[in-house]
Amino acid sequence: MSRIRLKKYLYGGIQFVSIVDENDCPLDVYAAAYINSVLSRKAFNTTVRYSNELLFALCYFTNRSIDLTARVANGRLVSYPEYLSFFDFCHHQKSAPLEPNVIPFLGVEDKHLRNAMTANLRAFSKVSPETIQGRVRRLRQYLEWLFDEFHGGKVVTDEVEDRFHKLISKLKLDEQSFGRNSDFNPVSTTDSVIPDSVFESLQEMILPKSKHNPFKSSKVRNYLIVSLLEQTGIRRGALAKLKISDCRFHGSYDRISIYRSRGADVTDPRLEKPNQKTRSHEAIVNRSLMEQIKFYIDHIRPQFNQCNTHDFIFVSEKNSKGTAGLPISLKTINNIFNKLSNSLNFQVHPHLLRHKWNEKFDAAGEEQNVERPLLEDMRRNAMGWSPNSTMGQTYNDKAIQRHTVEMMRKHQELVEQKNEGK
Structure with missing residues (x-):
């Protein structure tokens, strides 16, 4: 089994991703070119996710001695049975055996037992429809890019062109089928993303x-990190890249500027640089929290020498790898929430607080009788979404369904009262 992996590294303060072999060398120059030309136009975390999808496909085909680059170059492409086998494997976790129908146990003679073990293995290996869709999409786009690199602007035989278009059409159909299926996402009308009792326990x-x-x-x-996420609804990446200069420690003393990433920040020494996906906007926090942030900046942050090398607010406070004083990592933020989750006996993560913020925003809007269109405009502004964004539709649907349930309940009460009066 070939040991292929994804490698992330910094060069000149800029983040790069590569798919390398067991010798730490690029697996394929075309895969490297695709990542650093097509995928690198995205935010770094998105580039990593797409590269992992490509890694999944390359691992699959490489371990079956199928060279995708050579296949596209000579026009052989991927046969229909070969694609179906890949599509089946897309339904499994990365940790699953390369042959999903092969049980990694020796000496099992009973046929029924082997079948049961196979079924059990496949059941535990299932992934989400979005994951399958991403893997199929990445293979399709990579094959399209390779075909254009080798045959774009050149005359190819009708047989090769026909085989290529049939293959791509099949991939698109499978890809789109998951898109249609994933559209069905029933909205819970009564359940909060974080029950109020759990949320109160977290705050305490x-x-x-x-x-x-x-x-x-x-x-x-850690208190400031959780409180900021709770009060502003910003993403984990936006919090990790907050700088002292982003805070308005004057005037109303309650605003923090959230900036969208524009290229690599050369002052950021982190390998996995955080980023802000949505538009630049201002987040509002209460004055008390701003004063506590100022206290942290003035009295706690300076205790760590390397804090003088950058302007990021939150820093690592452990020096196990010589990182004390350097900007906090996304992994550290995840670890904070993992520990809180264990103590709460409830899985809570940074993005869940973003959803909770939107729930509280809805409740505040209804309490103040804000009309729904205006409330959605306010939400888009607060979240940094574009004016045409439909991201708030989930919360709008939830509010509509909640009102529908309340109306139906009142109607039922009237019916019962009439029946009792007869």
Whole structure:
């Protein structure tokens, strides 16, 4: 089995991604060109995700001695049975055996037992429709790019062109089928993303002086991180790239500027640089939290020497790898929430607080009798979404269905009252 992996590295302060072999060398120059030309136009985290999808496809075909580059170059392409086998494997986790129908146990003679083990293995290997769709889409786009590189502007035989278009059409059909299926996403009308009781426990637990606080150190920093996500609804990446200069420590003393990433930030030493996906906007927090952020910047952050090398607010406070004082990593933020989740006995993550913010925003809008169109415009502004964004439709649907349930309940009560009066 070939040991192929994704490698992330910095060069000149800029992030790069490559698919390398067991010798740490690029697996294929065309795969490297595709990543650094087509995929690199995206945000870095998106580039990594798309590269992982390509890695999945290259691992599959390489371990079956199928050279995709050579196949496209000589016009053989991928046969229909070969694609069907890949499509079947797309339904499985990366950790699943390369042959999903082969059980990794020896000495099992009973046929029924082998079949049961096979079914069990496949059941545990299933992935989401979005994951399958992404893997199929990446293979299709990579094959299209390779075909254009080798045959674009050149005369190819009718047989090769026909075989190529049939293959791409099949991939598109499979890809689009998952898109249609994933559109059906019933909205819960009553359940909150974080039950109020759990949310209240989280707010109490994260207080630095709380007896339930699960952290032995970095309590102030972790409290500020959770509180900022709760009050602003910003993403994890936007929080990790906040700078001291983004905070308005004057005037109303309640605003933080959220900037969209424009190219690589050469002042950021992190390998996985955080980014802000949506448009630049201002986030509003209460004055008390801003004062606590100022306290952290003035009195806690300076305790770590390397904080003088950059302007990012939140820093690593452990020096196990010489990182104390350097900007906090996305992994560290995830670890904070993993620890909180274990203590709460409820899985909570940064993006869940973004959803909770939107729920609270809805409730506040209804309490103040804000008309729905205006409320959605306000939400788009606060979230940094474009004026034409439909991202808020989920919350709008949820509100509509909640009102529908309330109306139906009242109607049922009237019917019951009439029946009782007869």
